[in-house]
Amino acid sequence: MTTIQLPAGAKGARILGFGDYRPRRRVTNDELARTMDTNDEWIQARVGIAERRWAEPDETLVEMSVAAGGKALAASGLAATDIDLVLLATTSPPTAIPGIAPQVAHQLGIPRPGAFDLNAGCAGWCYALGSAADSIRSGSARNVLVVGGERLTDYTNLDDRGTAVIFADGAGAAVLGPSDVPAIGPVVWGSDGDLHEAIAVPLGEKGMSMAGQAVYRWATTKLTATLEEAMRRAGVTPDDIDVFAPHQANLRIIELMAKRLKLPERTVIARDIVRSGNTSAASVPLALSALLESGEAKSGDLALLLGYGAGLTFAGQVVVLP
Ligand code: UT7
Numbered sequence: 001m002t003t004i005q006l007p008a009g010a011k012g013a014r015i016l017g018f019g020d021y022r023p024r025r026r027v028t029n030d031e032l033a034r035t036m037d038t039n040d041e042w043i044q045a046r047v048g049i050a051e052r053r054w055a056e057p058d059e060t061l062v063e064m065s066v067a068a069g070g071k072a073l074a075a076s077g078l079a080a081t082d083i084d085l086v087l088l089a090t091t092s093p094p095t096a097i098p099g100i101a102p103q104v105a106h107q108l109g110i111p112r113p114g115a116f117d118l119n120a121g122c123a124g125w126c127y128a129l130g131s132a133a134d135s136i137r138s139g140s141a142r143n144v145l146v147v148g149g150e151r152l153t154d155y156t157n158l159d160d161r162g163t164a165v166i167f168a169d170g171a172g173a174a175v176l177g178p179s180d181v182p183a184i185g186p187v188v189w190g191s192d193g194d195l196h197e198a199i200a201v202p203l204g205e206k207g208m209s210m211a212g213q214a215v216y217r218w219a220t221t222k223l224t225a226t227l228e229e230a231m232r233r234a235g236v237t238p239d240d241i242d243v244f245a246p247h248q249a250n251l252r253i254i255e256l257m258a259k260r261l262k263l264p265e266r267t268v269i270a271r272d273i274v275r276s277g278n279t280s281a282a283s284v285p286l287a288l289s290a291l292l293e294s295g296e297a298k299s300g301d302l303a304l305l306l307g308y309g310a311g312l313t314f315a316g317q318v319v320v321l322p
């Protein structure tokens with residue numbers, strides 16, 4: 001019988017460079033308090049956000065993704081022609097058809113890559129990172145661009161204080177390539193579909209609804225185990241973790257997770273939510289870009305990542321920073 005041949009693939013994958021795009025317009029809590037019944041004190045105390053970025057009409061999801069992707073490509077040292085797979089994690093596409101990954105690839109000058117959008121809620125970028133690393137290891141791809149981009153303001157009722165103060169826009173990206181030494185640990189992913197109604201744009205409506213307390217309870221009771229499993233499967237312990245970059249949904253959740261994991265004092269904790277709000281699938285790469293740019297995180301640092309959100313979905317992994 002004829003057997004199907006498989007490519008050899010690479011020993012491992014690694015992140016070669018990050019890029020980000022933050023919309024021009026900063027929206028402070030005081031600005032929101034002028035038009036809705038909210039205040040800076042409540043938002044800072046309950047969510048941890050001081051300001052967020054909202055995209056202007058010309059800052060489309062494609063444009064933001066191209067900007068972040070272009071920056072990541074430049075940081076990686078690769079040429080656009082080296083990329084053969086583009087994954088675009090988003091929950092807020094401009095239209096259902098077509099997906100935007102092929103368009104983003106085209107604008108970046110990447111010739112005919114495999115390209116698709118991926119919707120795994122706020123966990124999307126970590127899902128895409130895991131899929132990209134596995135594609136490189138299996139030989140399905142050599143170099144992959146992984147973008148997380150959102151224009152959540154298109155899917156938020158900007159008069160609803162329950163969601164408008166939280167969600168924001170932006171894009172973050174990374175370029176991945178093959179590595180002889182594994183630098184992206186196994187992804188630990190999963191979903192709790194029985195809770196799918198907790199974060200949703202209900203049929204026929206334009207704005208997102210979120211059962212905040214239920215999601216808070218789920219995140220703080222169920223996801224520490226995912227983080228521990230991601231470390232265990234990568235063969236590292238909390239003491240090895242230099243950077244903790246979970247989804248930026250709520251500063252209280254971030255601090256609680258860090259405490260439960262007993263991360264050492266020296267571990268740098270991503271708190272990009274303070275300046276960027278909740279950017280869903282863009283939040284982890286945006287947070288990592290900011291830490292690398294400020295010098296708080298360094299090349300070679302070991303970072304523990306976690307995405308979680310609508311679905312409800314979750315995905316975590318340990319990576320070496322570029
Ligand atoms: O990205 C996907 C994953 N998402 C998450 O992980 C979100 C998890 N959940 C949360 O982060 C929090 O539940 C929220 C930040 C969404 C809400 O915080 P909370 O502490 O759970 O507030 P709450 O919904 O229990 O509301 C407490 C009070 C209510 O008033 P009453 O009923 O006690 O009088 C709300 O009406 O705060 C009121 N409230 C506000 N007050 C001022 C709700 N939103 C606001 C607001 N400003 N923007």
